[in-house]
Amino acid sequence: MTNRPTDPREFVRMSVDIAHHPKVVALEDPAAAWGYAAALAYAGKYHTDGWITIRTVAHEGGISTQKARKLVRVGLLHEHGHTCKKCPEVPKGQAYLHDYLEHNRSKDEVEEQRRSAAERGRKGAAKRWSKRDETTPKTTPETDSNSHSTSQGTSNSYHMAEVEEEKEISTHLPTPAATTERASTPATTPTGPAITGTNSATAYRLVAEAIGRNIPSTIRTALAIEAATLLPEIGPDITRTALQRWNTRTGIGPRVLASIATDLVKEHAAGGTTLAAGARTVAEPGAHGREAKARGWLALGAASGPEIGAQGSFLVIEGGRAS
Structure with missing residues (x-):
C-alpha cells in the first residue's frame, strides 16, 4: 500500500452528496450553495468552531447578503432566535453553521493534535540522536595523574603544551640510524x-x-x-x-x-x-x-x-x- 504524503493545509468535511441534500436543493440558487461551501471553508481555516457572520458569508462566497440569508431560511445557517435544538444559541449579529462540530474538528481538538504531533516529533528526534550517540565511539582526553586537581590544573595544562611542542x-628533526658499525667505532674517530x-x-x-x-x-x-x-x-x-x-x-x-x-x-x-x-x-x-x-x-x-x-x-x- 502506497503512503500518501501529508498535506499541511486545513480541511473541512463535506458530504459527497451535498448537491442533493434537501436543504441545498431547497435553496434553488447555486450561488447561495457556493456561499455555504465558502462559509464552511472559512470556519475550518480560522477554527471558529462554526461561528460566522452573514456579511462574512457573503464576502467569502462572493454573493449578496440577500443570497446569504437564504442559508438561514433553509436551516444551513442559524441566526439569533433560531429554534434548532442541536445547535447552540446565537447572539445578535452572529451566525452559526448548522451541525458544524458534528462533522469537523473544534479549535481545541486542532491545538491538541498539533501539540501531540510536536511531542511525537521531539521524542522521535531524541530517540534517533540517542541511537547515534550509542554507535559513535567515545574518546576520553588524555590527562596526567594530577589532572583532577584544581590547584594543579593550570600547571598541568602548561606542562602538556610543552610536551606537545x-x-x-x-x-x-632528522635522526640518524643507529648501526652496529657506528657503535663499534672508536671514540677518537669523528x-x-x-x-x-x-x-x-x-x-x-x-x-x-x-x-x-x-x-x-x-x-x-x-x-x-x-x-x-x-x-x-x-x-x-x-x-x-x-x-x-x-x-x-x-x-x-x-x-x-x-x-x-x-x-x-x-x-x-x-x-x-x-x-x-x-x-x-x-x-x-x-x-x-x-x-x-x-x-x-x-x-x-x-x-x-x-x-x-x-x-x-x-x-x-x-x-x-x-x-
Whole structure:
C-alpha cells in the first residue's frame, strides 16, 4: 500500500452528496450553495468552531447578503432566535453553521493534535540522536595523574603544551640510524653531529629561556629545530647566546640563527676566548677570515664531544691545519 504524503493545509468535511441534500436543493440558487461551501471553508481555516457572520458569508462566497440569508431560511445557517435544538444559541449579529462540530474538528481538538504531533516529533528526534550517540565511539582526553586537581590544573595544562611542542620538534628533526658499525667505532674517530631526542628537548628549553613565549609557537618550534641542529657542534652556551642575539633583531627568520651562531664562533675565535670547559682557540698573527672561522669550529668540536681534542687539549691553527 502506497503512503500518501501529508498535506499541511486545513480541511473541512463535506458530504459527497451535498448537491442533493434537501436543504441545498431547497435553496434553488447555486450561488447561495457556493456561499455555504465558502462559509464552511472559512470556519475550518480560522477554527471558529462554526461561528460566522452573514456579511462574512457573503464576502467569502462572493454573493449578496440577500443570497446569504437564504442559508438561514433553509436551516444551513442559524441566526439569533433560531429554534434548532442541536445547535447552540446565537447572539445578535452572529451566525452559526448548522451541525458544524458534528462533522469537523473544534479549535481545541486542532491545538491538541498539533501539540501531540510536536511531542511525537521531539521524542522521535531524541530517540534517533540517542541511537547515534550509542554507535559513535567515545574518546576520553588524555590527562596526567594530577589532572583532577584544581590547584594543579593550570600547571598541568602548561606542562602538556610543552610536551606537545617538544613532540612537534622531534618529528621535524632528522635522526640518524643507529648501526652496529657506528657503535663499534672508536671514540677518537669523528662521527659528526647527531640529532637526538635529548637535543630536541634541550633546544626547546634554550628557546624558552632565551626567547620566552611571547612569539608564535610555530616560530618557537622552528627556532628549536635550528638550535637542535647546532647543539652537537657549538654546545648550549653559544646556542643560547645566538638565540638571545636573534631575539634582539627584527625582520629575520628562524633560519638566520645558524648565521648568527657562525658570527659568534668567529668572534670568539678571533679573540682567543674560551668557548667551553677544556677548549679554547689560540689566535696566531696574521690569521684572519677562513682560518679564524676554522679555529672556532674546531675548538667547538673539541668542547662538544670526545672525538676531537680528547682530554681537553688545545687546538692551534698553523698554516691552515689543526695540530
